[in-house]
Amino acid sequence: MTGRARLVLAALMSHWRRRPLQLAMLLAGIMLATALWSGVQAVNAEARASYAEAADRLGTGTLDRLEPAPGAVLTTADFVALRRAGWIVSPLVEGRLRAGEGRVALLGIEPATRVALGPAEGGAVAEGDLLAFITPPGLGFADAEVIRELEGADLGGLTVAPREGLPPDTLVVDVGIAQRLLNLGERLTALVVAPEQPPGLAPLEQVAPHLLRKAPQDRADPEALTGSFHLNLTAFALLSFIVGLFITQSAVGLAFEQRRQVVRTLRALGVPLAEVLGVMAAELAILALVAGLAGILLGWAVAAALMPGVAATLSGLYGAEVSGALALRPVWVLSGLGMALAGAGLAGARGLLRTARMPLLAAGQARPWAVAAARGLRRQVLGAGALALALPLCLAWGGLVGGFAALACGLLAAALLLPVVLDAGLRWLAGRVRGVLAQWFVADTRQQSGGLSLALMALMLALAANIGVGTMVGSFRSTFLGWLDQRLVAELYVNARTEPEARAIRDWLAPQVDAILPIWSAEVPLRGQPGRVFGVVDHPTYRDHWPILRARPGAWNEVARGTGVLVNEQLFRRAGLSLGDSLDLPGGALPVVGVYSDYGNPSPQAIIGQDLFDARFPEAPRLNQAVRVDPDRAAALAEALRDRFDLPGSAVTDQAQVKAVSLRIFERTFSVTAALNVLTLGVAGIALLTGLLTLASMRLPQLAPVWAAGLTRRRLARLELARTLALAAATALYAVPVGLGLAWMLLAVINVEAFGWRLPMQISPELIARLGVAALATALAAGALPALRLARITPSQLLRVFADER
């Protein structure tokens, strides 16, 4: 930068020294926008890194696996046979282990053969630990968090030692120990295949024809499953970013207006226009970098606060394990700085353009915002119209991205129309109010609404997002509760550790209860997606309560006879099925006879009759069952079961416990969304404060004559506050239909795309009323300081409006 450019920069930046509050608002805008964006990006980056790390550590990342074909079983004998045939494979056992109320992932490996697969694979076990690792009761490794969770769990004498760098929420043990802990007998989950195999091997079809070789891309990918969740977070972050940008735009726009005369003077004194523009852009970049760095630090704090909730959500909803801790990743730091620069550039572009077009010799008065905003109204209508036209195109484009793009179009169109609607409303009101003060109040509000339009748009977006997401979550919650009531009809749920134990439990229970309903399932690909098939016995529990959405007459009879299959809504919608369509299953296709709602997971599921299930999936584990019994006897029976079979407390759960756990998972799932909602509203509040504070300095010429005409400063301050509240109330009113439209889009478009289910919308007047109060409180908080400053302004400051020296 030349000395002259530095001088010009110093002259321009000296503006901020005289207006520290305005500078603080500008920095706050960029900082908040960057913080929320980079915070969510940090969460996403951490989650993705966890998926990748887990995939690598489990040998699922880059290596092929041998897995049993549907209905078949993989055992230690297969491993031995393949090794004898020369195949370089390593056995793997994967499962979930109960630890207190939660579960941890259990990973069984065979250290000797895993070393052959690469350094990372055998890295968990050091040479000195090898003997203890493979010798019962065994030595396991986990991170400190998992060790804490496992305290008190019955691990059959297993010692668990801390080890860094393991997949999150995972206990790593020897494969034999894992089989024992999971009661799998000789069964294995998979065999990991080394990429380099000796030449002349006997083909897999010959050695183990019941095994399938799967490449990494054929398997369920947690990143794909959780993609919609991360997209949802990103959409929220983008919304917050836009709201933050409104603050920046507000402060930058004002700074450009206030410095028009300085720019003219600089040019009159011989500074070329290009240099003025270059220096202004450099000034903005410097401010954006400073605020962006602060935003990234704040984003780090936001991410650290959100991360445990996100980890719980991903684990509860998708079974994807993500560390609750946060690591510094360059990706999101750079993305945050990039967004800060891009955002500041976007906010300053209009000012720079106007500076470039500003005639050198025009009058030197700062142009009132109201005038500029009034001229922009027509353009805003045109912009809103274009966005409204783009909305159906985005919907037609389809997919989750199309859905979010349609949402963005709708929200931005509504935001652009807000100042137009407010102006029209005030114009209408102006012709109807009586009394000189009321007329002045309305006229002045109309003039000021232009200057506040960006802040009001930010408030409207935040309120609409709150109403939309709140309505969506509320609808989901009440539907989910109803669904839980339908799905969790049985009084007790019993999980046995072994099949003999399960048989013994059933035998013991049979004479004492009304019914025992097996909950047995097998993992099966359904229409190309990893899914699960359940068997059900023919019982009124299902016929009377199961949450059927649509079914052929006599559907349950067909299921019981083994001539029909029920599918969950997500499979039905994603596969584009119709009733009567055929669904491929191991052992032969069956016609779809009904659809049921399933809000417990995003994966496809199907239900067939128990007899058919037994015939087609003889090797499926038969451990879990539901028990129908007189509700008054349930607690005593549960206690007796635990005593009789020495079952851990968590093996026998009653309906209320399962519902409570399900609800807890549900609440955690939306805790992150709720936190982002509150943050967005907070940012909108700051946007309003920024707008009011920056406008306050320009309002004196409008207020001084009214003061001189006989209104006290205190009364003027009250009127200013009333004006802010009135504008906020009108904005909140406008946000209601926008928010409900957003809720509809979330329920009818986004949820269907993301999860495969569609929920009925349930409007909550209480939620809307609460947010209306929140909007007024936000406006009150934002309007209080400028009003207070006006009430305390000195007469000399007001008189300067009339003085020549001004």
Next chain:
Amino acid sequence: MSSGKAEVVSARGIVKAFPSAAGPVAVLNGVDLALRGGESLAVTGESGSGKSTLLHLIGGLDVTDGGALAVLGTDLRTADDRARAALRRERIGMIFQQFNLIPSLTVAANLAFQARLAGRHDPARVAALAGALGLSQLMGRYPEQLSGGQQQRVAIGRALAGQPPLVLADEPTGNLDEATGDAVAALMLDLVRQQDTTLVLVTHSLRLAALCDRQVHLHAGRLA
């Protein structure tokens, strides 16, 4: 007057019109003007007669529609925006009716501003100018803390601090009361003469015009 000195401003048949709803309105309609180094010229005329327009054209703030105009050897018909900016920055001092100080800079920083832009900053000279203009005690203040007369003295100091060969003053006393205006004008002319600087002064005031070496009257777009 120093007739042997080089020509600082040379204008031949300058034409300038501004667009209006009723079509272009001619403001200058063939203005001829020649000004030599060290000369002071007062341009008078009614409101809207084109006085300020002529000054803006000489300062390269605007461009002529026709005629020939050279200032300090620069042909302003052909000079681009960058060249005109360089001329103003390095060789012309400008004084405005509205003072046009940079409100966020102190008096000291405003005084030195154009000299620093031109790369000719001399702190001793700025201090001497401040003393001569009666601003020494006000150097740490901001423009809004000054009276109109004080602000205009800062503007005069800013224009002269870089010792430009040409100063253009547009109604420099128009915003001041009579007594203050007279004092400021006398100070300005005194300093201009001390520096042997050429001055073009646009004013309504015949009394102020009389203090200059030459006077021209602009009427119907022509000099009389």
